Amino acid sequence: MKQNEGEKTMDFVVIGGDAAGMSAASRAKRNRPDIRVTVIEKTHDVSYSACGMPYNIADPSRPMEDLVVREADAFRKQGIAVLTGHQATRIDRTAKTVSGRTSEGNPFSVSYDALLIATGASPIVPDIPGLNLPGVTGVMVLKNLEDGRRIKNFIRDADVKRSVIIGMGYIAMEMCEAIRERHIHVSMIKPGPGLLPWMEPQLSEVVRQELESSEVALYPGVRILSVEPGEKGLVVHGEGVVIETDMIIVAVGVQPNSGIAIEAGLETSVRQSISTDGFLKTSDPHIYAAGDCADAFHAVTGEKVWIPLALRANRAGWAVADNVCGKPVSLPGIVGTAVFKVLGLEVARTGLTVQEAMAAGFHPVSGVIQSRSRAHAHPGASRIWVQMVADQKTGRLLGAQMVGGEGAAHRINAVAVALHSRMTVEDFSRTDLAYAPPFGPVWDPLLTAANQLLKKIAR
Amino acid sequence: MKQNEGEKTMDFVVIGGDAAGMSAASRAKRNRPDIRVTVIEKTHDVSYSACGMPYNIADPSRPMEDLVVREADAFRKQGIAVLTGHQATRIDRTAKTVSGRTSEGNPFSVSYDALLIATGASPIVPDIPGLNLPGVTGVMVLKNLEDGRRIKNFIRDADVKRSVIIGMGYIAMEMCEAIRERHIHVSMIKPGPGLLPWMEPQLSEVVRQELESSEVALYPGVRILSVEPGEKGLVVHGEGVVIETDMIIVAVGVQPNSGIAIEAGLETSVRQSISTDGFLKTSDPHIYAAGDCADAFHAVTGEKVWIPLALRANRAGWAVADNVCGKPVSLPGIVGTAVFKVLGLEVARTGLTVQEAMAAGFHPVSGVIQSRSRAHAHPGASRIWVQMVADQKTGRLLGAQMVGGEGAAHRINAVAVALHSRMTVEDFSRTDLAYAPPFGPVWDPLLTAANQLLKKIAR
Numbered sequence: 001m002k003q004n005e006g007e008k009t010m011d012f013v014v015i016g017g018d019a020a021g022m023s024a025a026s027r028a029k030r031n032r033p034d035i036r037v038t039v040i041e042k043t044h045d046v047s048y049s050a051c052g053m054p055y056n057i058a059d060p061s062r063p064m065e066d067l068v069v070r071e072a073d074a075f076r077k078q079g080i081a082v083l084t085g086h087q088a089t090r091i092d093r094t095a096k097t098v099s100g101r102t103s104e105g106n107p108f109s110v111s112y113d114a115l116l117i118a119t120g121a122s123p124i125v126p127d128i129p130g131l132n133l134p135g136v137t138g139v140m141v142l143k144n145l146e147d148g149r150r151i152k153n154f155i156r157d158a159d160v161k162r163s164v165i166i167g168m169g170y171i172a173m174e175m176c177e178a179i180r181e182r183h184i185h186v187s188m189i190k191p192g193p194g195l196l197p198w199m200e201p202q203l204s205e206v207v208r209q210e211l212e213s214s215e216v217a218l219y220p221g222v223r224i225l226s227v228e229p230g231e232k233g234l235v236v237h238g239e240g241v242v243i244e245t246d247m248i249i250v251a252v253g254v255q256p257n258s259g260i261a262i263e264a265g266l267e268t269s270v271r272q273s274i275s276t277d278g279f280l281k282t283s284d285p286h287i288y289a290a291g292d293c294a295d296a297f298h299a300v301t302g303e304k305v306w307i308p309l310a311l312r313a314n315r316a317g318w319a320v321a322d323n324v325c326g327k328p329v330s331l332p333g334i335v336g337t338a339v340f341k342v343l344g345l346e347v348a349r350t351g352l353t354v355q356e357a358m359a360a361g362f363h364p365v366s367g368v369i370q371s372r373s374r375a376h377a378h379p380g381a382s383r384i385w386v387q388m389v390a391d392q393k394t395g396r397l398l399g400a401q402m403v404g405g406e407g408a409a410h411r412i413n414a415v416a417v418a419l420h421s422r423m424t425v426e427d428f429s430r431t432d433l434a435y436a437p438p439f440g441p442v443w444d445p446l447l448t449a450a451n452q453l454l455k456k457i458a459r
Numbered sequence: 460m461k462q463n464e465g466e467k468t469m470d471f472v473v474i475g476g477d478a479a480g481m482s483a484a485s486r487a488k489r490n491r492p493d494i495r496v497t498v499i500e501k502t503h504d505v506s507y508s509a510c511g512m513p514y515n516i517a518d519p520s521r522p523m524e525d526l527v528v529r530e531a532d533a534f535r536k537q538g539i540a541v542l543t544g545h546q547a548t549r550i551d552r553t554a555k556t557v558s559g560r561t562s563e564g565n566p567f568s569v570s571y572d573a574l575l576i577a578t579g580a581s582p583i584v585p586d587i588p589g590l591n592l593p594g595v596t597g598v599m600v601l602k603n604l605e606d607g608r609r610i611k612n613f614i615r616d617a618d619v620k621r622s623v624i625i626g627m628g629y630i631a632m633e634m635c636e637a638i639r640e641r642h643i644h645v646s647m648i649k650p651g652p653g654l655l656p657w658m659e660p661q662l663s664e665v666v667r668q669e670l671e672s673s674e675v676a677l678y679p680g681v682r683i684l685s686v687e688p689g690e691k692g693l694v695v696h697g698e699g700v701v702i703e704t705d706m707i708i709v710a711v712g713v714q715p716n717s718g719i720a721i722e723a724g725l726e727t728s729v730r731q732s733i734s735t736d737g738f739l740k741t742s743d744p745h746i747y748a749a750g751d752c753a754d755a756f757h758a759v760t761g762e763k764v765w766i767p768l769a770l771r772a773n774r775a776g777w778a779v780a781d782n783v784c785g786k787p788v789s790l791p792g793i794v795g796t797a798v799f800k801v802l803g804l805e806v807a808r809t810g811l812t813v814q815e816a817m818a819a820g821f822h823p824v825s826g827v828i829q830s831r832s833r834a835h836a837h838p839g840a841s842r843i844w845v846q847m848v849a850d851q852k853t854g855r856l857l858g859a860q861m862v863g864g865e866g867a868a869h870r871i872n873a874v875a876v877a878l879h880s881r882m883t884v885e886d887f888s889r890t891d892l893a894y895a896p897p898f899g900p901v902w903d904p905l906l907t908a909a910n911q912l913l914k915k916i917a918r
Binding site for chain 2: 019049051052055056059062066067069174299309310311312314315331332334335336337338339340341346348350375376377378379407409410411412413414416417418420421423427428430431432433434435436437438439440442443444446447
């Protein structure tokens with residue numbers, strides 16, 4: 001390792017070898033080959049496409065390893081010390097060390113000059129009698145590659161015909177599609193009211209219809225009393241509902257893996273995510289946090305939020321690397337752009353919901369329009385719905401949601417950019433968006449939504 | 460017609476009954492039912508989707524009338540006087556009248572208080588011996604519904620097997636796809652060098668390969684000497700090339716129909732388009748111009764441009780209606796967002812090319828990246844290319860071009876919004892764009908392009 005004579009090189013240590021962690025490690029090494037970079041990862045997989053897991057599960061012919069973007073050895077060849085099978089359990093901020101145990105039970109300790117906590121998030125497992133993982137066969141979560149392998153193997157080995165998904169969020173929806181691809185019946189159950197409660201009701205109704213048209217049984221607002229072994233498989237006892245199943249996927253959401261940070265006395269914020277500033281620095285100037293374990297500023301409200309998403313994790317990882325290497329980078333906020341596919345629908349959102357806008361002190365006004373994905377008389381068009389939210393007082397655009405058969409996923413980005421630019425709805429309504437008959441009406445659905453919302457604002 | 464006692468109502472006259480004209484007429488009547496609105500249209504079709512014509516031609520089972528968005532009678536029922544078959548030939552700005560002749564040869568004259576010229580554009584027919592339309596059977600242009608009917612009928616009646624398209628622009632490309640759908644061989648020929656000369660060469664090469672993979676014969680940079688009758692059909696004599704064909708489509712571009720405005724002494728600008736201000740007013744305060752006959756300001760350069768596109772025509776029509784009705788509306792500039800589909804490719808652009816940026820006094824720097832339309836390991840991905848242009852001095856984003864199998868058309872809108880907001884490439888590179896495996900990589904191709912371009916700017 002090249003380093004300047006007589007000058008101590010820097011030790012950059014990363015806890016967590018997924019999106020944020022490996023992005024940071026790799027970029028830091030590229031930025032400054034003289035820095036010693038060490039990654040501590042509890043599993044044996046680094047740098048894989050976690051978001052791709054449902055699509056991999058959908059296809060029995062593809063190995064889970066397809067999702068590995070870069071093997072640990074490739075990082076090692078780059079000069080990064082990748083310690084897989086190493087569980088970090090403690091940060092000593094005075095001694096500046098991270099210690100823990102290997103999967104074989106051996107203790108380890110690593111010194112740092114700069115530390116990045118990129119421990120990600122963990123699936124929440126609700127407290128339901130009989131649901132205690134990993135004790136019960138056939139009850140699984142989907143977080144890391146090992147979880148993915150477990151689900152895939154179980155589907156194959158247990159000849160799964162019926163499944164229950166607990167939860168109705170993004171991952172639940174993507175898993176629903178994957179399991180339907182495998183010709184397995186899906187029941188979705190959640191105690192909270194409403195499918196996708198953040199969604200405008202007209203739009204979530206479209207999603208509901210799509211799920212039901214694919215014979216997915218939906219049980220929203222049903223408290224789950226217990227899970228018990230059945231004659232074959234498992235039985236889910238809900239209030240007024242009994243569902244026999246071969247497999248249960250728990251997908252009720254995730255929580256930040258901030259325990260190690262909290263124990264080290266670092267400040268936390270929303271949902272106990274690790275509090276960071278624009279430079280991704282925690283309350284300890286030698287420690288950064290990035291990815292699903294860390295919070296962020298919302299570019300629309302300026303307030304702290306915890307919205308764990310992959311792009312942010314990668315971007316924050318890069319920014320940490322630059323900051324560690326002495327190229328200060330402050331990230332602007334996020335706007336919470338998210339998209340998922342469920343069966344024949346694209347579902348997208350960015351910015352604030354009406355409820356979020358109210359909570360942030362805006363005076364939200366919103367409207368829903370229905371339009372088409374292709375021009376008048378163009379064959380193959382499907383319907384597309386747009387909800388747009390603005391501030392009544394200033395006319396500022398605050399957020400949008402879309403659902404449609406095609407063209408929702410990429411369209412949302414135009415609104416995301418507008419949110420970063422603090423555009424008004426009027427400004428947005430006058431943007432020069434693309435038009436050709438195969439891709440939309442002359443007035444893009446987003447412009448129609450903006451035009452309609454303008455009328456409400458003008459009132 | 461309802462009007463205030465003793466108060467003269469206003470006469471709003473529109474020349475041209477397509478996108479801009481009918482948008483203006485209809486909105487003016489909705490805004491203020493007391494206004495008398497008259498539309499003068501030389502053909503018998505109003506309010507149809509001109510851009511949809513290639514796709515209609517592609518399908519012999521669909522009548523051309525599918526493209527009519529709203530019949531003339533529907534506008535008449537709304538209280539608008541729609542004079543179809545009326546060719547306006549003269550504007551008397553002193554008497555404030557428009558006069559002309561009907562298709563039966565009868566003279567007419569209409570008085571106006573406010574006039575909108577929305578005469579559109581006409582196909583350019585190059586001066587080639589033997590190409591004089593409409594004298595030669597089998598040589599056609601595509602501008603209005605009647606042209607579309609003529610092409611469609613000719614394909615059916617003349618049993619067309621071979622075609623030549625003169626030109627390689629948007630409409631030429633769309634017609635190429637339409638004609639290939641009809642299993643007719645296509646040769647494309649143009650005297651100017653290069654397929655899509657405004658395109659970055661790597662990107663236009665992708666288009667060239669796509670055309671050739673569909674057995675389209677390309678003759679760029681070939682001067683056409685003459686068109687002559689052949690044994691069956693026609694023979695195109697180019698320099699070093701002889702092409703026998705059953706049909707010739709002339710699609711070398713369009714020019715603004717500004718003759719009537721020029722004769723009336725109104726100012727013109729780029730390519731003799733009618734000069735307008737932000738309120739769509741011409742040099743005569745009682746006369747507006749909108750749509751393909753009028754110019755516009757470019758939001759990136761602030762300079763006058765003539766970019767005839769459908770969304771602008773509709774939007775400008777609305778703005779004229781509002782202005783005529785006493786609700787002043789000034790439109791911001793356009794950014795020249797355009798998109799087309801050709802065979803299996805989506806092609807999109809917005810903002811300035813490197814050449815345009817230089818001409819406007821910027822110091823352009825640009826880069827091309829290749830990425831994928833779906834995430835790592837996600838099945839069904841196709842390649843996607845992005846060129847991005849920025850100003851080296853200020854880092855400002857100036858334009859982008861994209862080509863790809865999917866996901867280029869809607870993605871371009873994010874850049875269009877960024878151009879309206881005068882974002883820098885750095886700002887854009889930090890926007891929170893959507894990610895899910897079916898829709899793109901974690902780093903959207905646009906972000907990858909921005910990240911790469913940033914490195915060049917930083918140099």
